[in-house]
Amino acid sequence: MTLKINYLDKKKGSIKNRAIFVHSNIKTAGFKGDFEEKTCQKIANLVKKNKNIKENKIFTLNIDFDEKVIVIYLTRVNNQLNFEKLGAKFFDFINKNEISEIYINSPKIETQKDKNLSFFNSFIHGAQLKSYEFTLYKSKNLNKRINFFVNKKDYSEKNNKLDAVLNGVNFTRDLVSEPGNILHPDEYARRLLKLKKIGLKVNVYDEKKLKKMGCNALLGVGQGSIRGSYIVTLEWSGASSKSKPLAFVGKGVCFDTGGISLKPAKFMEDMTYDMAGSAVVAGLMKNFALRKAKINAVGVVGLVENMPGGNAQRPGDIVKSYSGKTIEVLNTDAEGRLVLADALTFTEKKFKPNFIIDLATLTGAIIVALGSEHAGLFSNNDNLSNQLHKTGLKVDEKVWRLPLNKNYDKLMNSKNADMQNINYVGGASSITAAQFLQRFILNDTPWAHLDIAGMAFSKYGGALNSSGATGYGVRLLNKLVEDFYE
Numbered sequence: 001m002t003l004k005i006n007y008l009d010k011k012k013g014s015i016k017n018r019a020i021f022v023h024s025n026i027k028t029a030g031f032k033g034d035f036e037e038k039t040c041q042k043i044a045n046l047v048k049k050n051k052n053i054k055e056n057k058i059f060t061l062n063i064d065f066d067e068k069v070i071v072i073y074l075t076r077v078n079n080q081l082n083f084e085k086l087g088a089k090f091f092d093f094i095n096k097n098e099i100s101e102i103y104i105n106s107p108k109i110e111t112q113k114d115k116n117l118s119f120f121n122s123f124i125h126g127a128q129l130k131s132y133e134f135t136l137y138k139s140k141n142l143n144k145r146i147n148f149f150v151n152k153k154d155y156s157e158k159n160n161k162l163d164a165v166l167n168g169v170n171f172t173r174d175l176v177s178e179p180g181n182i183l184h185p186d187e188y189a190r191r192l193l194k195l196k197k198i199g200l201k202v203n204v205y206d207e208k209k210l211k212k213m214g215c216n217a218l219l220g221v222g223q224g225s226i227r228g229s230y231i232v233t234l235e236w237s238g239a240s241s242k243s244k245p246l247a248f249v250g251k252g253v254c255f256d257t258g259g260i261s262l263k264p265a266k267f268m269e270d271m272t273y274d275m276a277g278s279a280v281v282a283g284l285m286k287n288f289a290l291r292k293a294k295i296n297a298v299g300v301v302g303l304v305e306n307m308p309g310g311n312a313q314r315p316g317d318i319v320k321s322y323s324g325k326t327i328e329v330l331n332t333d334a335e336g337r338l339v340l341a342d343a344l345t346f347t348e349k350k351f352k353p354n355f356i357i358d359l360a361t362l363t364g365a366i367i368v369a370l371g372s373e374h375a376g377l378f379s380n381n382d383n384l385s386n387q388l389h390k391t392g393l394k395v396d397e398k399v400w401r402l403p404l405n406k407n408y409d410k411l412m413n414s415k416n417a418d419m420q421n422i423n424y425v426g427g428a429s430s431i432t433a434a435q436f437l438q439r440f441i442l443n444d445t446p447w448a449h450l451d452i453a454g455m456a457f458s459k460y461g462g463a464l465n466s467s468g469a470t471g472y473g474v475r476l477l478n479k480l481v482e483d484f485y486e
Contacts, residue, residue, distance in 0.1 A: 002145040003091065003131035005124060007152045008103060015149055017102040019070040019090070022047055034105070039063055046071055056086050058093045070094075070102065080122040081396055087126025088464050094146055095131075101147040106154035120154055125162045129464045132170055132471075134177035160291050165478055168287030169471035175279035176456060176469035180255035180272045184227045185303040188254060188275070192232050192282060192301070198289045201235040215342040217321040221335040222304035224259060224312025231343060234285040234299035238292060245296040246485060247353035248285070248477065249343050251336045251360035252278030252303040259306045259332030260314055273469065274336070276456035277359035278303065280473035287478055294486050300347045302339040306332070318417045322346055323440050326417040334422045336362050337436050344440040344447075354485070355384055355446040358437065359473055360453075365429035367454040372462075374400035375472070376451035378434035384446045387484050388476070394483075396463060397476035399450065402431055409435045 008015075020034075022043065035043070042061050050057070054075055061069040072090060094102060106120040127148070175183065175191075183191075189204050196202050207229055210219055215231065222229030235245070253274040257263060263271070278301035285299040313319075317329045322342040329338070340358055347356055366376040374392075377399040379385040385401050392398040411432050414420035419439060423432040434449050441447045455472040458465060465471065 003128055004145055004147050005128075005155070005157065006147055006149050007155075007157070008149045015101055015103045016064075016067040017070065017099055018068075019072060019102050019104040021072045021074055021105065023074040035069070039069065043069070043071060047073070056082070056089070058090060060097070068099070070099075080118070081394060083119045083122040084126030084129070085396070085463050087123035087128075088130035089126075090123070091127035091130045091146070100145070101149065103149040106151065120150075121156055121159050121162055124148065124150070124155060125159075125166065126464060128166055129169065130466060132173055132466055134174065134468055136174075136177075137179075164287045164291035165475060167290055168283040168474045168478070170283075171286050172276075172279040172283030172471040172474055173469040175282060176273045176276045176471075178272070180305070183272075183275075184254050185222070185225075185230055185252070185305055186228050188252065188278075188303050189228075189230045189232055192234065195234060195282070195286060195289070198286065199236070200285055200289050201233075201237070203233045203235075205231040205233075210342075213322060213346070214320065214324075215322045215346070216319040217327055217338040218302050218304060218342040220313045220317065220319045220329065221253070221259070221306050221332075221338050224309040225305040225307040227254075227305045229305075230303040231346060232301050232303060234282065234301075236285060236288045236293065236295070236297045238288065238294050239296045241296075243296045244354040245298045245351055246481065247347050247351055247356045248281045248297065248299045249340065249347050249356060249358040250278035250281035250299070250301045251275070251339050251358070251362065252301045253336055253339065254303060254305050256306045256333070256335065257308060259335065260308050260312050261331045261333040262308060263333060270457065273457045274361050275303070276361050276452060276469070277336075277450075277473075279469075280359050280452070280456075280471070280477070283471065283474045284477050287474060288481075293481065295481060297481075298347070298351050298353065300343050302343040304335075304339055306335045321440070323442060325419065325439065328414040328417040328420040330420050330424065331422040334433070336360050337421060337433055340437055341440045344437060345442060348441060348443060348445050353445060355381070355448070356441065357384075357388075357448045357450065357477065359450045361456050362449075362451045363430045363433050363453055366451040369402075369430060370400055370454055372454045372458060374398045375455045376430050376434075377401040377448060378404055378431070378438075378451070379446075379448040380404070380438060380441065380444070381446035381448070384448050387480060388448060388450075391480045391483060392476055395475045395479050397455075397472055399476075402434070404431065404435060404438060408432055409438075412436050412439075
């Protein structure tokens with residue numbers, strides 16, 4: 001679905017369908033000049049009839065056989081998220097009712113012009129987020145266009161922050177939506193190199209470099225594939241050179257068969273999105289560059305493909321990680337933590353960041369625990385955890401903190417190496433995975449792990465996303481930076 005925002009020209013009368021914002025204290029006189037008197041009265045009657053409703057609703061008034069007034073009834077208008085959700089709801093309404101073009105009056109809810117503009121921009125932004133579809137591989141262009149017409153004084157087309165977020169979210173969605181035969185690690189690394197054009201510093205560490213560095217945990221995951229394995233760093237310098245960077249680390253398993261510990265065939269096709277954590281990092285860094293964020297930030301992604309084969313890692317293999325710690329690989333399908341193990345230590349050692357936040361579709365157990373409502377949050381730092389929780393509520397990308405404890409940590413000890421990559425005692429699978437990751441934060445850097453397995457992809461869609469790749473995490477982390485670090 002393509003949503004196009006158009007500035008209204010002199011042909012205003014040729015657009016049959018109109019949308020207006022109303023609230024309970026509306027007066028019909030407010031619409032004189034926009035509508036005929038009988039239409040104003042219909043609007044007033046609608047408002048009177050629904051004055052006790054407690055949530056924003058959308059109604060249709062049929063004025064003529066080919067002319068409609070869409071009434072957006074406001075009960076809560078006090079925050080940006082509320083308007084983003086309403087914009088997404090409005091887009092769904094227009095799409096389902098097969099309305100191809102509509103003129104939208106901006107809401108008259110604030111005396112301050114800039115505040116009113118901000119709310120309306122958020123409304124349009126929500127519609128744009130909701131309109132995303134991935135149709136790249138459709139042989140026929142079935143993608144229809146919906147045109148929103150707005151007044152130039154009401155809508156700022158060049159809103160750097162909202163446009164940057166939209167670009168970042170949709171870049172993430174595009175990456176997650178690509179099939180595994182197209183977006184394998186080699187191609188992924190090439191696409192990230194293209195981000196140099198927008199001001200990011202991009203470095204690619206290939207297998208030769210990674211072997212020399214001793215990143216054997218990550219390399220072990222990818223050794224069964226004909227594709228390469230990589231660590232790619234994306235750096236944005238928007239603050240003084242003395243300022244420590246904020247670090248974001250992502251799991252990029254471009255396709256996960258489980259390796260020798262092979263997954264069941266059913267739903268294995270969904271494992272194209274096992275690189276969603278890395279895609280969030282890429283989208284977030286693109287957003288920072290586009291909006292010229294006043295921070296220093298680094299994104300680090302580990303890109304691999306987990307395949308069975310003659311050279312694949314075996315259950316029982318022992319590898320030495322970049323940190324120097326050894327890992328007994330009891331299950332090759334617990335591969336994401338091996339990728340992150342090397343990526344986390346590398347990030348901490350090379351960049352000495354203010355904090356590290358990693359994102360990964362790490363465990364199915366987090367979906368059992370939290371479904372598709374919250375990402376799992378694990379952290380060694382209360383302040384960072386509280387910031388993430390508060391921010392998640394603001395942008396409706398919620399997180400829920402789960403415990404870390406030395407008693408869980410014992411479950412990852414190995415008889416044959418420093419640790420094993422899976423807890424075979426049973427239970428607490430998401431927690432013990434996080435405990436494993438924590439072992440690779442060597443210098444007490446504030447760290448948070450977001451298990452986004454239930455959030456990265458949606459079968460049915462959400463308030464601000466259609467079904468498919470959600471882009472979860474870009475808005476969350478961008479807002480975190482805006483509120484607390486910029």
